[in-house]
Amino acid sequence: MDARGAGGNVKPGQVDAVRVVPGVVRTRVEGHAPRSFVTPIIDAVEREIEAGLAPDVFHDWERITTYETATRDTLAAWYADVKDEVSSVHILIGNRVVEMGVAVAALVARAPIHTYHSRSEFDAALHAAVSARNASVPVRAHSAEVG
Secondary structure, eight states: OOOOOTTSOOOBOEEEEEEEETTEEEEEEEEEEOGGGHHHHHHHHHHHHHTTOOOEEEEEEEEEEEEOHHHHHHHHHHHHHHGGGOSEEEEEEOSHHHHHHHHHHHHHHTSOOEEESOHHHHHHHHHHHHHHHHHHSOOOOOOOOOO
């Protein structure tokens, strides 16, 4: 959706992408999502892939109002390239236009994307992924010699 107001421009919103725990990435986008928002999202996921982890990726996109077609197309093409290196993709959706864009992206990528319309269900899935990753981290026993 190439959203342009009467003046031809839309002010960009906000984006952040963080590593929640090793192997779990959470992105958040609010407002208008221009093509430039793709870089921090891809960078965060690729850091996990380069670390040898197949990340679970959670996109909190409930508050996206509009996005550029190039944003969707770039993310979809990139996901098609890395889909075998990503464990799962989850997206919290807040409006029908974003929902349709996600459906198109899933078709282009030929990969599953789990969508949520409920914050509590999305948060539960994120919590489950974090718990699973934390449970898989080996705990090293430390011993001290007394003597």
